[in-house]
Amino acid sequence: MDKIKITLYVLELEKGKYYVGQTSMPTFRYAEHIASVGSKWTKLYRAKARVVLEERLFESYEEAKLYENWLTLHWMQKKGWRNVRGGDFLKVEDYLLQRDIEHIFDVEANKIRYFVPSCKYLFGISSDWIIYVLELENGKYYIGSTKHLGKALGKHFLGKGIDWTKINKPIRVLTYFDVPMPNNYVEAKLKLLKEHVAYYGMENIRGGNFERKV
Structure with a gap:
């Protein structure tokens, strides 16, 4: 099976905010964010610059989403969880986001609780x-x-x-x-x-x- 080429990116936004995303059309997707039509987070805080742009090959879109989730958590740890959105963690309200991430991210210490980077089951349910x-x-x-x-x-x-x-x-x-x-x-x-x-x-x-x- 052919691998899927995906571009992972991190955008620096206004007011010290960041957005983590993935796309197969990086130029078009970046233009959407600049035009404030990309996501709720980049509508609230306009994009200023791309600080990370990484092209990778994945076996599936599920694998790419897993990598995007971990990248989001790492940027939360780096810049503060209140300042970063991306992957499956897109709720703009802090109290709603906290509910989604508290099992894997310590919001008081601002760090990832545990790291299992290659586990495809971590953010969902396994049939086995x-x-x-x-x-x-x-x-x-x-x-x-x-x-x-x-x-x-x-x-x-x-x-x-x-x-x-x-x-x-x-x-x-x-x-x-x-x-x-x-x-x-x-x-x-x-x-x-x-x-x-x-x-x-x-x-x-x-x-x-x-x-x-x-």
Whole structure:
């Protein structure tokens, strides 16, 4: 299958604002923003200059959107989340945007909570079950499963997950993988759990049947 050529761009706007976008027609799209017909954000704050223009090849439009989302989050971290819009994060009202990004972006510290750059499931729902492993503070680990990886990780990193990840705060996502249907994800998760218990000790692992035992 032929790859898709997409241009990623970052626009500097009035009043210290920025916009992150993607297009297959960069000249035309930039002209739309200059004319204030590109997006709600660039209607509110006129475009001044292009500060990033990057042409890349992608396997799919979904992959390009994932990259655009991560680029948006990085510019939020760089310039302040209130000052940047792009990707799936386009709501102009700060309080609405905060609801959309709080699972992955710490608005008080102004930084990305966790970074899983190549994960195609992070900003949506997977048709298959995803098993993931978190490294936690105090030498602890957690093994979970979900179809909404971004939201599941967000709960743990927000301190709204299970007691185990509230007591032992997440440090990073160690690994994740999907279990295609109709395979049994419970068996795959149990196998991974046993391997981690054997290596790290039962007192340091939670997940599956051991989830409620703090």
